[in-house]
Amino acid sequence: MNQSSLINVFVALVKRDLLLALRHRAELFNPLMFFVLVVTLFPLGTGADSKLLQTMAPGIIWVAALLAAMLSLDAIFRSDFEDGSLELLLLNPHPTSMLVLAKVFAHWLVTGLPLIIVAPLLAVFLGLDSSLTGLLLITLLLGTPVLSLTGAVAIALTVGLKRGGILLSLLVLPFYVPVLIFSTNAIEMAASGLPVMAQLWILASLLILAITLTPWPTAAALKLSLS
Amino acid sequence: MMKFIHKTASPPYFYKLAGLWQPWLAAITVLLLLAGLYGGLIYAPTDYQQGESYRIIYIHVPAAWMSLFIYVVMAVTAAIGLIWRIKLAESVTVCSAPIGAGFTLLALVTGSLWGKPMWGAWWVWDARLTSELILLFLYAGVMSLYAAISDKRVAGRAVAILALVGVVNIPIIHYSVEWWNTLHQGPTVTKFDKPSIDFRMLVPLLIMALAFKVYYVWSLFMRLRVELLDRERNTQWVKSLLMDNKE
Secondary structure (H helix, E strand, C coil): CCCCCHHHHHHHHHHHHHHHHHHCHHHHHHHHHHHHHHHHHHHHHHCCCHHHHHHHHHHHHHHHHHHHHHHHHHHCCHHHHHHCHHHHHHHCCCCHHHHHHHHHHHHHHHHHHHHHHHHHHHHHHCCCCHHHHHHHHHHHHHHHHHHHHHHHHHHHHHCCCCCCHHHHHHHHHHHHHHHHHHHHHHHHHHHCCCCCHHHHHHHHHHHHHHHHHCHHHHHHHHHHHHC | CHHHHHHHHCHHHHHHHHHHHHHHHHHHHHHHHHHHHHHHHHHCCCECCCEHHHHHHHHHHHHHHHHHHHHHHHHHHHHHHHHHCCHHHHHHHHHHHHHHHHHHHHHHHHHHHHHHHHHCCCCCCCHHHHHHHHHHHHHHHHHHHHHHCCCHHHHHHHHHHHHHHHHHHHHHHHHHHHHHHHHHHCCCCCCCCCCCCCHHHHHHHHHHHHHHHHHHHHHHHHHHHHHHHHHCCCCHHHHHHHHHHHC
């Protein structure tokens, strides 16, 4: 048996998860549809006053993205847990935290990236100033990986449970607060013509913190859930 | 030293020890509470700006301190439990959560009672109130995760992981909320000036803080004893304890 290097295993794992996601396209689109739907509901609920919608746009888009990311979390480990491939993953000689990182990365490519692609459309829906769309995309690009990474800890803790849904939201949403605050704040600051580099740096540092710290508790929680 | 720790952390020994301590802790709690309440409600002078309604700080501030303190205790014992596999430490993490949630709720309720005459509203999205509310959600997450997993040994360790992740996040959440608020509203919210507090106001506050701490230890010991009996119900020492009580 040839010992494959960590990089090869990482790439292979990402490829496998992407292939699996492509074969289940419906699951891929569901969070996306949810994202669009929630944003569509807001004008219906608050009235179509364009000025109001414009000020609320960053908040609405980000809260909807937060909820969509949370709903899609279950897909990271659920099917692997049910068919037993998660146990094989833990038997792999490479550090589990790195394999977890590969799975979360693949998951983000499948669920986080489409959100970013759809976001400009929703920005138009809500009448967000077109000069701010780029900034919205940057905050989503920096923020959504953090959502996937911190969410992975919670999903690893609850993957063994039959009814983890509501519990998951209770575990995950408090940890999403900083991302929400800094992302929406950056857009609001930019809307009033103020510099936003500080917010973006903080979001970037949150991302780096999440990449380096969350794989360990995720791996530990997975081992616990499978014991 | 290690021998002493191992002896104290063994469930049968700790069960007995906690039982011996309980009446003393209860007595100290009551005495300190009485002294603190007398000092806070009668002895301390009236505030020149807020009148009598400031006196709620004698409940509010110690409760808010305790809500953070208990989460830190949970995280520390969670780390101890995960690293050295000490069962008692896991139990401390689990048993602290409801007490901490109680203090957080108390701080929120008293804060909003104080806010009504001061700010004219029951709830203001003040930075401190908001981060206290999120802390309550964190406690609720810990408690419901523990309740959801049926194998309590696994549940204890899952909660420990969650508490550790939470304690890294609390400062981030706290400062981000503070930042969010100051940028949104500006300093329109009155805050306590800690250093300028009158000495006669400060002493009862510290007594109350101490009383809350001792109360925490007391109720923690009560919960721990029940939790230990429950977890170890199939062991010899629990059985012989029950037999002794029957006679």
